[in-house]
Amino acid sequence: MPGAFGHMIGAWLCGRAYEKIRNITFTQLMWAALFFGAIAPDADFLIEWITDDLHIHRTFSHSLFMVVAAGITVYLLLYVFSRVRKTKIVNPAFVALLFSFGIATHLFLDLTTSESGVQVLWPFSDKWITFNGPLNHLDGTPTYGQLKWFVKMATIDMGIGTAWIAYLFWRKKLRFD
């Protein structure tokens, strides 16, 4: 169950690797697209929170369908934005692709969690899938053990997030002045 930091770090590692291999430097917008893509699927948590009874976490927002649809949407938004504001965006197709790729890294990491699964084939199938295969999803109130595990995972996420930020700070990639 990678948390927000886990997802951002996963995308960041991929982005850095791509920069190194292709010997290029991402623009700020490219990094933003990659990071937002990596955490966007979990915005479905907010919908669940607000509506209180819609159980949609890890369904449509965690699907391959969303990977494609979100990329196309971002590309169209960038196109409209650059037209309206009469500004030129560097390589908008690549920016949109990075957003899609960010979502794909999110799905990949969530698929590694064997206890909850992801509806990655939505809307074609509502099976909860993990890398170990599909599972029967247990809906309803989580058990005490599950909650304890959840808190443990959230703590680990905060730990690696703190280490990541410390690393960026140390490498002078983060500045606050």
Ligand SMILES: [Zn+2]
């Ligand atoms: Zn997720």
